[in-house]
Amino acid sequence: MPELPEVETICQGLLNELGVCETDGPTVTKLVIRKAQLRVPIPKRKIQDLVGCKIRNIHRRAKYLLFDFGDQTMLSHLGMSGSWRIINDDRFRKHDHFVLVLNDGRNLVYHDPRRFGLIDVFETSKVSQSKWLQHLGPEPLSKELNGKYLFDKSRTRKINVKNFIMDQKNVVGVGNIYASEALFMAHIRPHKKVKSMNLQKWEELTEVIRKILQKAIAMKGTTLRDYVQASGEKGEFKNQLFVYDRYGLPCQICHGMIKRSVINARSTYWCPNCQI
């Protein structure tokens, strides 16, 4: 479900609703694993260490949420269908798999119908070298990402540009929706081989990725089906989509018909007229 803008929105929403500020936040009084089997099982032993600890901060790295408990950090990936919400009661729903009971009486609940998500715990000093984070490329909204970097990284590769920008080893946060959208904005066909793109093209694409992710964050993400913010509200970026989920509809720029094809088993949308 969520790409960088959605995860960032959920992160901001949780900070707001939980009232986490200046390393102060609610304390976990109890943990309830209702169903351990996510992508990997929730580590029962390690996770119990969080009881009595305070949520000091929450941040995002790539599409992961990092809950900072001081010495320990809980990491959460939402997979395709994960979400977090805060409730004042015990009215759990189907697919509520994990609950952090807070000292203010509220429950912080992880919900995930498809269970492709992930919950894990590491010592805070080791979390960036954990198996989930150690291979990740640069953050697209940081200065670490620039056109030259992707140009250099792509010189020896034989793959198409859509797969390349969705590979989290090259740049993090771009998923199936924003890959199609960024390539449309940059006038590049998703099937284009990365080796055939010159430095200027990479600089343009990098800038477009940055812009689109920033705009999507400002609009609180894209809700097509089931993505919601921590508050339960939808994201508003759907109205800004030029190609994704618009197969057969007219391009808003050239009025030609939007095409759909399957790349690496993922639906891919593009305009054959606007994208070369």
Added chain:
DNA sequence: CCGGCCACCTGCGGGC
């Protein structure tokens, strides 16, 4: 090392 494919799950909508 790289590219391509699979598996992991549940739910929904459309066609018959």
Added chain:
DNA sequence: TGCCCGCAGGTGGCCG
């Protein structure tokens, strides 16, 4: 109504 199919914001692992 019910069944079957294809489809869904992701990614680690395996194979050639």
